[in-house]
Amino acid sequence: MSEVRQKAQLAGKACSDLSGLTTAQKNEALLAAAKALVENNEAIIAANQEDLDRGRSNGTNESLLDRLALNEQRIHGIAEGLRQIVSLPDPIGELLETFERPNGLHIVKRRVPLGVIGMIYEARPNVTVDAIGLCLKTGNAVVLRGGSAAIASNRKIVEIIHEALDSTSIPRDAVQLIEDSNRSSVDEMLKLNGLLDVVIPRGGSSLIQNVVNNATVPVIETGAGICHTYLDATADAAMATDITLNAKVQRPSVCNSMETMIVHQDFAAAHLSALAQRFSEANVEFRGCEQTRALIDWAKPATDEDYATEYNDYILNVKVVKDLDEALAHIARFSTKHSECIVTEDLYHAERFLQEVDAAAVYHNASTRFTDGFEFGFGAEIGISTQKLHARGPMGLPALTSTKYIIHGNGQIRG
Template structure:
């Protein structure tokens, strides 16, 4: 039997184990699930040194392969980061249980009672890239919502993810949750990922989280239903009636707070009148924060050091301190530009004119829209959801930051007393 065949069998066996464990999860109480999450948090913290030792192996490989700073930042762990995602589990434990909620309840004329009740999806297949924290966030949300999870992280974080899951398995042994509910595919072979695409009888939903190529590979090839997360080519439109301080503070925050994340702004769309009036302030903000500008003809003319932008720049998710700058004459031009190049993730308008803001909000098609606020808030924890499993840019089932409710579906339960039709 070849190595690939062995991997196929093993991946299938892991999915079957997860499916079986999901049945056990559905019988647990909220208190039992919460207790398990708290134990996992403590176990991660007490074993952080083991996790960091494994993470250093991944970082060393990353340095050898010449990964850029943004990628290395997503890959890197520290004691503080391990404690942060452990704390995230505690926060998830404090959230309301999304399962077993009676969404609606009615009785038919024949006396048959009908209840629409929230239930877990079942088994979640999570396919993701560099960030090891996703291993913990996704697991916590899955277990709290009563789902088993099959994790397939990227090869660049294989050692970190393997160590994290081993530590969590140690913790689960002290809980009512079977450790089989958390499966990690410890393979760097893409064939293992491909196998998950077609395991419809064992996996209920796939969630890809990472770059555009990964997401599209899953969407285009999977026979398992996909909850599509999206890349973030996010825009901020600075209207002619934008407050200068608000505009600059928001733009700098959205670009530089964490440039390598999907809710960072990648394009500033600036009204020509505002740019002429506040040219020097904008130039100073770019200079002080090390922001490199790729601009249209007018932006290049007015902003020293700016380089000409092309179609690739308008569509680019830089994940760095580079930014594209597009000049427009009104809000409709801004909307049209976003329609052409946006990824339906997060879009913002800075203006003191509420009518203009309202028009922008109604016309722009995106999961998250902001008026006079940074796009950096498109995040499960920032919006009060606890940890998130990803940000959906599609329109069916879930959209925007996906917290616990997005990991449930419904059952209709009918209670009768002998009714027949």
């Protein structure tokens, strides 16, 4: 039997044990895991260093290495995410609806776990902990298949969490890590109908499209992040500078970072040169339209391929437009429906943008970097869904639940 099938079966058997646990028992386990991660941070950092060294020797760029890197501060942040999950209401068992039929049937709709969740993701070891915390709190077992670039980090994290769970009511088999780094292990997970209840991909567009196009197991689609920030004619220049620099430079390797800055021609004439200088000081490469390059002589030409690319790097597309309509048209053409922002003092334009842009998160005068489960108060996130079924946007605890109808009768039969 393959590793994938064996571990999925173990996770499935653990589901029945999870179903009877109280909120207090689940919270106790997550607190134990958080404590263990902090206490063993040196071992995690040492394992992570193996991954970083291998990545550098393989020529991985610094932006992707930043995604992979763990330090004491980041481990404390990951542990804090688990503690925040503990502080959140447990959705399992929540009464969503109750009603009585004319024939006397009493019908109740309650939240229940999804079951066994398969997570397929790239070199983000923080995702390992986020997924474990959210799945266990919602009574789900989880089968993790992270990228090979983070295998040492993930192995150590799961080992530490397994040891922490051994002193709690949650069985260690509820958390499974696939260590086979061959693509065949992903392909097998996608076909595990009856063993996996849902697969959630988290990573670049090629990974997500492979899962969406080839899975027979149901998929919750998370999306690549080609995020735009539109600087309207009335945008406050200081605010626009702060928001766009944060959206691009604070952490360019993540999916909610800005990839294209759209600029109204009046704002561009007055402020783009000074704004570009700030980006240049932050080592950001500009790729722009003809009007952009007329104002910024060091900007490279931007093609449609550039506007359709998620760089996750210090590269920024710039598009100068004549009005809001042109900005909306550009976003509609190139957006991945992740996160979009308008910076403006015109409330009518702001409202039009918020209503007309089709994305999981739309912002007025705030950085797209806030599209994140932790920032939304969800403790952590399993991913950011860009689809429209079941869940959309940062997926916290409720997104990992389904529903069950419970019907009480007193002998009714259907005529």
